[in-house]
Amino acid sequence: MKLIIQRSDIKGVVNAPPSKSYTHRAIAIAALSKKASVNNPLISEDTKATIRALEAFGASIDSKSKKDTLIINGFEGKPKTPGNVIDVANSGTTLRIMTAVASLADGATVLTGDASIRIRPNTPLLNALNDLGAEAFSTRNNGMAPIVIRGKMRGGRIYIDGSISSQFISALLISCPFARNETSILIKGELKSRPYVNITVRMLQDAGARIIADGLNSFIIPPEQECNMRSYNVPGDFSSASYMMAAGALCGEMVIKNLFPSEQGDAALIEILRRMGAQIQWDEKRGEVKVSKSRLKGISVDVGKTPDLVPTLAVLGAASEGTMVIENAEHVRYKETDRLHAMTVELKKMGVDITEEKDRLIIKGGSIKGAEVHGWDDHRIVMALAVAGMVAGDTTIDTVESVSISYPGFFEDLRKIGAGVS
Numbered sequence: 001m002k003l004i005i006q007r008s009d010i011k012g013v014v015n016a017p018p019s020k021s022y023t024h025r026a027i028a029i030a031a032l033s034k035k036a037s038v039n040n041p042l043i044s045e046d047t048k049a050t051i052r053a054l055e056a057f058g059a060s061i062d063s064k065s066k067k068d069t070l071i072i073n074g075f076e077g078k079p080k081t082p083g084n085v086i087d088v089a090n091s092g093t094t095l096r097i098m099t100a101v102a103s104l105a106d107g108a109t110v111l112t113g114d115a116s117i118r119i120r121p122n123t124p125l126l127n128a129l130n131d132l133g134a135e136a137f138s139t140r141n142n143g144m145a146p147i148v149i150r151g152k153m154r155g156g157r158i159y160i161d162g163s164i165s166s167q168f169i170s171a172l173l174i175s176c177p178f179a180r181n182e183t184s185i186l187i188k189g190e191l192k193s194r195p196y197v198n199i200t201v202r203m204l205q206d207a208g209a210r211i212i213a214d215g216l217n218s219f220i221i222p223p224e225q226e227c228n229m230r231s232y233n234v235p236g237d238f239s240s241a242s243y244m245m246a247a248g249a250l251c252g253e254m255v256i257k258n259l260f261p262s263e264q265g266d267a268a269l270i271e272i273l274r275r276m277g278a279q280i281q282w283d284e285k286r287g288e289v290k291v292s293k294s295r296l297k298g299i300s301v302d303v304g305k306t307p308d309l310v311p312t313l314a315v316l317g318a319a320s321e322g323t324m325v326i327e328n329a330e331h332v333r334y335k336e337t338d339r340l341h342a343m344t345v346e347l348k349k350m351g352v353d354i355t356e357e358k359d360r361l362i363i364k365g366g367s368i369k370g371a372e373v374h375g376w377d378d379h380r381i382v383m384a385l386a387v388a389g390m391v392a393g394d395t396t397i398d399t400v401e402s403v404s405i406s407y408p409g410f411f412e413d414l415r416k417i418g419a420g421v422s
């Protein structure tokens with residue numbers, strides 16, 4: 001589906017949608033517990049994939065659930081072997097977490113996904129699960145889904161590469177407490193996207209699991225534990241809010257609510273925008289970010305911890321004065337798309353001077369021109385290009401339906417604040 005975005009002067013208030021990352025984890029940890037309610041969950045295509053997967057393992061959504069409260073009857077760390085293949089659709093987080101949960105089942109589980117999922121890497125996780133006593137392989141022997149996992153994983157000592165995806169480590173942290181032996185996870189190289197592992201550890205500990213951080217790059221997980229989540233309140237999503245913050249800084253005046261302090265790395269956008277010269281304030285108590293149109297200058301930003309900000313930062317850089325360098329970004333190539341390449345191709349169509357290197361983007365800011373651009377079926381590419389279109393005007397974006405992955409109400413919110421969307 002295509003939409004046309006016009007140059008927009010905006011002013012308004014939106015509520016950040018619930019966090020996708022917290023929702024995935026809350027639902028998974030609830031399913032690994034006896035019974036728990038997940039309050040204010042994000043209901044989107046990605047989180048629905050996690051719900052379907054957990055139902056396949058034996059969890060159920062209680063009939064007393066309401067719109068803003070999912071009550072989950074869990075399987076207490078003992079998933080049943082699914083009666084069918086699990087399809088995670090477009091969700092990498094679901095694939096990784098459920099691959100590890102599958103290693104707790106006695107039988108074999110097959111996990112697949114859409115075309116994007118079936119070219120994303122999983123080898124470090126599969127190797128780790130084999131070393132921990134499960135049988136894990138990809139059907140094409142390339143580390144990509146379809147993946148087959150036969151349990152049970154027993155625990156033990158493993159080394160894992162942290163440079164491709166933190167989701168491998170999060171997945172192991174979520175499943176290893178239920179192993180019959182103690183597990184030591186030793187991370188090799190830089191742990192990219194570390195804030196997501198922090199979210200995982202914090203949520204598991206909140207649910208009563210013991211996860212011992214042994215220095216910066218290793219974890220010890222005692223065996224035969226239980227998870228006792230009872231209730232979890234999902235916070236607002238800073239990654240989704242980034243598009244509204246950028247819209248405010250470039251096109252008018254925005255207040256984004258439901259943004260409270262948490263372990264989310266993408267809250268770093270507030271300081272990044274401040275460094276670029278934006279007028280931005282965060283009332284942490286009220287959970288409100290206020291940002292208004294400012295003269296921005298390009299800066300250098302290390303995105304090792306904040307990969308999902310890259311499309312937003314690329315658009316901010318394109319509309320700023322001077323040069324924006326987005327660095328330490330190689331892992332951003334392994335998302336729904338290769339986002340370094342996708343943003344380079346599309347912003348070039350909009351007349352932006354952008355250069356793609358192995359692990360960074362170099363953007364010489366100036367003007368952005370309206371164009372016909374491709375959204376790559378990637379929700380973050382689509383939402384970032386929508387903000388570029390609000391600056392440039394006359395911009396047509398395709399595959400806009402992909403916003404249902406993480407922010408189903410995105411275009412309704414844009415219209416609400418006065419953006420030209422048709």
Ligand SMILES: O=C(O)C1=C[C@@H](OP(=O)(O)O)[C@@H](O)[C@H](O)C1
Nearest residue numbers: 021093165166167193196307308
């Ligand atoms: O654990 C998570 O919830 C996520 C981790 C990140 O992926 P990587 O750890 O693969 O960088 C991020 O890109 C993704 O949107 C969500």
Ligand SMILES: C=C(OP(=O)(O)O)C(=O)O
Nearest residue numbers: 090091092093308335336
């Ligand atoms: C990469 C993302 O999510 P996932 O890895 O779960 O597909 C994302 O939301 O940008």
